[in-house]
Amino acid sequence: MRKTLTKIPALLIIIIFLLPATTVKAEIPEISGSAAIAFDLETDELIFTKDIDKKVYPASITKLLTALVFSDHYSSKKTEYMLYPQEGKLVIPYAIYWNLKNIAVGTEISADDIMHALLLASLNDASTVIALNISETEEDFVKLMNEKARELGMMNSNFVTTSGLHDDNHYTTAFDLMLLLKAAYNDPWIREVSMKQSYEMKSKNETLGLLENRNKHIGLLGNIMGKTGYTGEAGRCFAGVYERDGKTIGNIILNSTNDGVNVLVFEETEKMVNAAFEEEKVIRLSKSEEVGVITVSYRPYKIVGPTKEIEVPVKSADTISYYGNDVNLSETEMDISYLDLSSDEIKENSVVGVASVQERLVTKKVDLVSTLDVEAKILKTHLFSYILIVFFTVTFVVLILIATISKRRKKAARRRRIESARRSNKYVDDSKRNRFK
Structure with a gap:
């Protein structure tokens, strides 16, 4: 299973990334x-x-x-x-x-x-x-x-x-x-x-x-x-x-x-x-700032059942800053890209993507990390159904075992009776009995 990644809406990107840069100018x-x-x-x-x-x-x-x-x-x-x-x-x-x-x-x-x-x-x-x-x-x-x-x-x-x-x-x-x-x-x-x-x-x-x-x-x-x-x-x-x-x-x-x-x-x-x-730099992206949400697709029951989705907030692992001059404010762009990861690969603080800022001569990058453990979240979300599945599975297995043991006991009892009859010459198997008909 691979995840489908959804970037935050374009308007929100503008609000989060562009607005702070336009308010502080060198x-x-x-x-x-x-x-x-x-x-x-x-x-x-x-x-x-x-x-x-x-x-x-x-x-x-x-x-x-x-x-x-x-x-x-x-x-x-x-x-x-x-x-x-x-x-x-x-x-x-x-x-x-x-x-x-x-x-x-x-x-x-x-x-x-x-x-x-x-x-x-x-x-x-x-x-x-x-x-x-x-x-x-x-x-x-x-x-x-x-x-x-x-x-x-x-x-x-x-x-x-x-x-x-x-x-x-x-x-x-x-x-x-x-x-x-x-x-x-x-x-x-x-x-x-x-x-x-x-x-x-x-x-x-x-x-x-x-x-x-x-x-x-x-x-x-x-x-x-x-x-x-x-x-x-x-x-x-x-x-x-x-x-x-x-x-x-x-x-x-x-x-x-x-x-x-x-x-x-x-x-x-x-x-x-x-x-x-x-001169001090303008912070374009702060450490631990949430930059968006990715949507991860998964199957709660692995190989069967419907596909579901979970939203994972993503934050910056570090700070990106630059000098707030005319060139940087007019030319610099923020780019966000995500890795192609499955749900079981995404742990809390694991790297899920990269945010980069391209200045005229400099590219600055920071890792984007998950704010939660996806598998732990999935487990918590579906815990009751998992308990029921385990319960019914265990019950079914126990019943099968009981039936199997009972059947084996009956077979063993029958063998003991047959063996006892042979030893007392009271037992004649069906193949010999048919000869006298």
Whole structure:
């Protein structure tokens, strides 16, 4: 016998699961940035969201993608020298040749020094050095960048330049940059370089100058890495990673107001990060909360008689929660599925199904358990009839036994009489008696 499972009505599902989620919403701190995201780097959970799928310009945050492709090709040969190309002099400042030293074309600089120039001081010609030492043309290198972006899942981005200098067709989203920031954080070379306050850059033959990290939060507020960006079209941008109390949070603000001194975007980031570390999750499904009723079919008398049904309340074995941001509240769905179990397999607190919540990047699951022992409930429900069946069965068996014993006794008595008659020669069996007729 297998059970027929009935989910709770759709309206009740809406009342139980959707209503609580719509009553508690995470309020992102007020910022001027037109798009922003805060997320847990370890779990991929979104904490705060603001227009995270909106098309925006990433400016020099682009260099994180350039750095990832660079790391793919040079992480095992960081001490090798790269040649400074003529095209580097065509790149507008900030640049090595302009802000540090006017080096000659063909100058040899180690890959590690170029990575520092790219990430700390965000020097635009460093990206050109990388592109032209890996690919024939910058356009060819950009193809590698876009391939890497797709590999990371950045499906709403397109890159045209290696530095992030403006192009109308060079765009991304806050959500896509979340994927990029996480990948950069997980790259040991990029993380090692990004954590530094400053670095003395050298070529093969001379010192070029001191690189200062343009990330104003480095070493403060738990910040361990970050990348700035600015163009007139992109506004002020910042992507940073913060560690506190065993938790790692990434935060991105795009198109923040340009205050002229590049302070406002960091103030807005601080507000978001502080709030993100303190934000509590919304409970979508509580532990021991009843989520529905399943109907189990069974035969009270096993192989005979009609099929009956019993309703079994089902509860959650644990809690499912998430951050109450716009994306989670609008996209997250609860799905309930049940196992195909027979009535004798369902005990109290035995697993009968699974409830799952699908966030954009995270699936959370909890077991659904029975609130009663089905066989014990069936026994209790039909106990009187079972007693009667046992009584009549026992009575019938006893009567059969009595009849059988009586019959055997009569046969035994007859045998004894016959045997006694034979011994006294008074018995003649029927076959011999018939001979004298």
